[in-house]
Amino acid sequence: MRASGGATATAARRLDARLVAPDAERGERVGCYAGALAGTVFATVLALRAQHTWLPLIVIAVVAFDLFGGTVVNATRSAKRRFHRPGRTRRHHFAFVAAHVQPFALALLVPGFGWTSAGAVYGLTLAGAACVLVAPTDLRRPVAFAVSALAITAATTSVAVPGELAWFAPVLVIKLLLAHLLPER
Structure with missing residues (x-):
């Protein structure tokens, strides 16, 4: 019995290291999971009210x-240590932003979220990331806030998305341009 408890604890630590950050403090982990859970519940309730079927809901x-x-993870000191450790370059950061292809997953599987909207949100996010990453180090924070x-x-006034997904572009931008790209000072 003790071995399985140890295995469970080890698996939980590995999951925390993957989802939050290696050596994340307890408060960071709690905050990250609480933010993830609250946002998931909120977004799912909105999707249920819009009467989406099970696949779009998932x-x-x-x-x-x-x-x-x-968004919460990327703002923690633990994640900042991970993502902004020595040897991490602008290319690494841009690749992290570019890997966030969720707009296209939504376009593929959620009715009403079109490919044009997906491309616009993705393009705005990539363009914003490029602006932040080419800015001089001492100006990255104000540039990040300006482009965000x-x-x-632009995303909330010019891109057609279903009302239940109005949160998507702002949260994506905050996660990537403000939380991820800005190092801890």
């Missing part, structure tokens, strides 16, 4: 868990 819930949780405000404004 996709929306998984995307919400990743984005809401990732512009990207969120």
Whole structure:
């Protein structure tokens, strides 16, 4: 019995290291999971009210868990140590942003979230990341806030998405441009 408890604890630590960060403090882990859970519940309730079927519901819930949780994760000191450790380059950071293809998953599987909207949100996020990464180090924070405000404004006023997914572009931008790209000072 003791071996399985140890195996469970080890598996939980590995999961925490993967989802939050290696050596994340207890408060960081709690905050990250609480943010992920709250965002997932909120987004799922909105999707249920919009009467989505089970597959779009699952996709929306998984995307919400990743984005809401990732917004908190990327803002923690533990994640900052992981993502901004020596040897990490602008290319690494841009690749991390580019790997977030959730707009296309939504376009593929959620009715009403079109490919044009997916491309626009993805393009705005990549363009914002490029602006932040080419900015001089001492100007990255204000540039990140400027391009985030512009990207969120453009996405919420110019891109057609179902009302139940109005949270998507702002949370994606905050997770990637503000939480991920900005190092701990």
